[in-house]
Amino acid sequence: AQSVTQPDIHITVSEGASLELRCNYSYGATPYLFWYVQSPGQGLQLLLKYFSGDTLVQGIKGFEAEFKRSQSSFNLRKPSVHWSDAAEYFCAVGQLINNNDMRFGAGTRLTVKP
Amino acid sequence: GAGVSQSPSNKVTEKGKDVELRCDPISGHTALYWYRQRLGQGLEFLIYFQGNSAPDKSGLPSDRFSAERTGESVSTLTIQRTQQEDSAVYLCASSLGGRGPYEQYFGPGTRLTVT
Numbered sequence: 001a002q003s004v005t006q007p008d009i010h011i012t013v014s015e016g017a018s019l020e021l022r023c024n025y026s027y028g029a030t031p032y033l034f035w036y037v038q039s040p041g042q043g044l045q046l047l048l049k050y051f052s053g054d055t056l057v058q059g060i061k062g063f064e065a066e067f068k069r070s071q072s073s074f075n076l077r078k079p080s081v082h083w084s085d086a087a088e089y090f091c092a093v094g095q096l097i098n099n100n101d102m103r104f105g106a107g108t109r110l111t112v113k114p
Numbered sequence: 115g116a117g118v119s120q121s122p123s124n125k126v127t128e129k130g131k132d133v134e135l136r137c138d139p140i141s142g143h144t145a146l147y148w149y150r151q152r153l154g155q156g157l158e159f160l161i162y163f164q165g166n167s168a169p170d171k172s173g174l175p176s177d178r179f180s181a182e183r184t185g186e187s188v189s190t191l192t193i194q195r196t197q198q199e200d201s202a203v204y205l206c207a208s209s210l211g212g213r214g215p216y217e218q219y220f221g222p223g224t225r226l227t228v229t
Contacts, residue, residue: 045220
């Protein structure tokens with residue numbers, strides 16, 4: 001079964017600084033990868049997804065992520081963080097077999113310092 | 115169109131009571147998921163429905179937890195004899211089914227507090 005690891009439970013960055021959130025997955029075939037964001041008191045929203053093709057994918061709110069098969073990683077990046085980016089970020093991996101269930105990582109909480 | 119809806123939004127119950135949580139998925143979405151999110155923690159997969167196939171119940175933590183889905187519509191998650199450790203936000207999500215890991219659309223969740 002597929003699994004996802006987000007090594008960083010909590011990250012703090014200054015507003016305007018760059019951001020990278022790590023995600024590692026375990027899956028035998030080509031994974032389908034997602035990043036979701038959960039703002040305080042709100043539901044989960046999809047930031048971006050990777051299915052195939054270009055390994056650098058662009059998402060909403062200025063986020064991007066790069067799929068690196070050799071490292072089994074799908075790290076999320078943003079060049080300049082805004083205070084409104086403070087939230088919980090979840091990486092997820094899906095599969096294409098008999099069903100399409102997904103597994104989520106434990107999440108990384110992002111704090112943005114003024 | 116309407117998104118995923120869940121009811122109630124908040125539920126406070128006494129230890130030992132049964133509770134039912136409801137999820138209305140997006141129309142046309144054949145896949146439906148339930149997750150549990152304890153305070154400060156990530157999403158814990160509970161159960162997955164896909165069309166008329168047998169559900170994937172591999173995430174249900176105990177036999178006190180069960181879920182049903184009527185066709186490709188409403189789903190209810192039932193927790194019997196609730197315990198304090200059941201306190202969490204229960205999230206429902208739906209997606210297009212078939213072959214392909216489609217984006218999951220999440221409901222706002224039901225916050226369950228067991229006293």
